[in-house]
Amino acid sequence: MTDQSTTATTTRSSDTLDHAPPSTSDTDTHLRQVLRDQQTSAMQKYMSLTVGSDSLARLFQYELLTTTLGPMPGAIGLFLRQKLYRTMFGHIGQGVVIGKNVTIRHPHRIHLGDRVIIDDHCVLDAKGDQDPAIVIGDDAIIGRNTILSCKGGEIRLGHQVNISVNCTLVAETQLTMGDKVLVAGHGYFVAGGNHGFARIDIPVGDQPCTQKGGLHIDKHCWIGAAVTILDGVTIGRDAIVAAGAVVNRSVPDYDIVGGVPAKHIRNRKHDDSNNP
Template sequence: YKYKLLKFNATTMAISDDLEKTELQAKLTDEKKTALQKYQDITIGSYSISKLIKYELLVTLIGALPGAIGLVLRKKFYKSLFGRVGRNVIFGKSITIRHPDKIYIGDNVIIDDYAVLDGKGADNNRIIIGDNVMIGRSSVISCKNGNITIGENSNIAMNCFIQSAKEVNIGKNVLFAAYCYVIGGGDHETERTDIPIIAQGQIVKGITIEDNCWIGASVKVLDGVKIGRDSIIGAGAVVTKDIPDYAIAVGVPAKVVKTRS
């Protein structure tokens, strides 16, 4: 009886250990994969050696190259990495690029130094960046097996973080001040106390920010929220519920204090 109980406990622990990981953790800690395969899972999302060689050559040789020569070489050669790159796209130095096949960039886009474009995921299919978009220095556009769309003429300032585990849709002419966080990774289930939160799964709804909005500095937008068109969110606000069109909302949590219409 004791032997059977020990076997049951060992099996239970094995299952529990596997559950107590995020999808990314599970890939990176899979003992059946080589270190090279894990690296490819993170960077290019493919086990193609030819894609890996091209990626490594371009990122290593010209990725961190400073000055005008770096800008010219990245403009010429980086487009072969992505799903699509339009005309006159500027890539700053030391940009982190992951799963570039899923990233589609319009015309006249500017991506400043140290930005991150991360399209990783097993089931997602795109980051779309519209024409004339600016992505500021050290800002992160990151898929967590979700999709992200940024409409034309939108401007994302420095040190912003936009993450998606389902759908994050940002409209046209949207202005982000610095240090904004669009939390599209969802919420963790927390009802059970017999297992860790990391093992309980997530609820992901998606985020929509409609056209012509202004998102103030250090704003946090939680999952499941829709911000209506032409709205203004005051600096430092935490948006936990939908905001109607033409609203001005401030505070923690954000509340509508005025309407622009």
């Protein structure tokens, strides 16, 4: 997997993502449209949102594999999922390990590289029109209870990305991480999907969403525990985000940032001291 989508140059003085006017999207999401459609049956809605196909053969395959193999514990469960899940995924490389009780939606839009590890109770939700919608590079690790959710967008993770437990990645546009990004637990990353709130005569949830260009984390970054990174942000290569930070502006290469909102602490490459 290349880093072309995650190598945008960032500076503190000029940041096109921060200053570009946000675009807006229709507040009536695909999920709402499907659920409100009175012309389709409950089964058709289920197939559209979960399987991503109106094929009864795909529905039968999905139900059989996820119902029988999904909750199966131990080595036998790992082995059977490794061998049989590949028939419903878009692509599964060699040596992939998928834990028990992993929720999978639109599996044909999910591409997993070699030796990927998906821990127990994760969610891989590839709903939308992108194909593929979720791409995970070789030797990546997705920690327990972590959610990767596409809402019409795409999530692309590079080789050897390591995402710890209880993280949430949501993409209505594009969310990318370069190679060897390290993410500690309980992080929240959102690409798109922030509601506008200019009007006070209608609820915030009914107002159009704003989109600021997606979220891009370049290679070799270290993201601390309980970090929130918002739409429109690019994190430069080899940057470090301190635990608990809320990042609402782009971060230059090699920078260390922290706080709410996140602010520059020092630069690993240009500052004299080598210690945080």
